[in-house]
Amino acid sequence: MFKNSANTVIRNYAKTSIKVSKKLGILGVPFSKGQGKTGVDLAPDFLRENGLLTMLNKCNVSISDYGNLKLETHVTSEDNSPYKRIKNYAEFMACNKALIPRISEVLNENDMFLILGGDHSIGFGSVAGHLLHTPNLSLVWVDAHADLNLHSTSYSGNIHGMPVSLLLKELRKYWLQADLYQFAPKCLPADQLVYIGLRDIDPFEDYILNKLNIKAFSMDAIDRFGISKIMEMSLDALKPYNKIHLSFDIDALDMYVAPSTGTPVRGGLTLTEGLYITDALRVTGRLQGIDVAEFNPALGTGDDLESTLNATMRIIRKACADREGKLTGIKENVINLSKELNEK
């Protein structure tokens, strides 16, 4: 098995010599109610203001920016929510129901899409929408957390810790009252999911990872085998003709690299490892959807913010572009924003 995997990687890398520049559709989803901290909704515009589009243009990516998903402003009552333990369930559903059909619209006009979160609960709508367009899909979830809780197993009630359980075929039976078949009829088989970077898992998540035999590469595994071996094993686990969705929670990165995030965990990926993962997926030529979630520009000092912004931009560039351009103009904007936030 491992002999083949090395060949797979070499073959995949060889494909990069055919440089087809892909069309990229970008959509911001400024949703923050999947967890308790404000500010993660600022990320899409903050990334744009700090030169996201210019950076990608310099790398010859042709972009259509669809702006931000409009979120319902009048709050629906939680009284008739079927899952009382989940915080902001109605808002979560409204946002994701709006997001799901947008993915096909964006993919009909582009080769790839990039969703700018928002907290990671938007990963549900992004992947569910992707599955509607491309049912033969594999999911790579890069995260310190498994985000695999059920409404009934979550300690926090935060739905950013649950999106994967809403997506998995094997767990749908626990979400009957969510009426998922109506707006998210396609789901993901557990054997087409790979986790990378895990290091903070709840007991139920651990149980279900084992029970469903889900490929999960923890930080321990990465430290032990090295990231290149982990990527070989990851790609080997996925069907070779499937398109790939990468859902990147920036808290997968070490908290020294990406401190401006709501649930940081120590002992994470170096930026080099994060970029390696992203590159290994992009060069397969099958990467079709990307989420970048949990960047919260309102958290941390000016230095934290600069580091997190830089890491996030570089992950995005690696996912979307064959070439690297220069990052410019970031520093001034960071200084201005941290001044502004301190004055509040």
Ligand SMILES: NC(=[NH2+])NCCC[C@H](N)C(=O)O
């Ligand atoms: N997307 C995230 N950062 N998720 C953190 C989840 C933390 C915890 N497992 C919970 O369910 O509340």
Ligand SMILES: [Mn+2]
């Ligand atoms: Mn996380």
Ligand SMILES: [Mn+2]
């Ligand atoms: Mn996450």
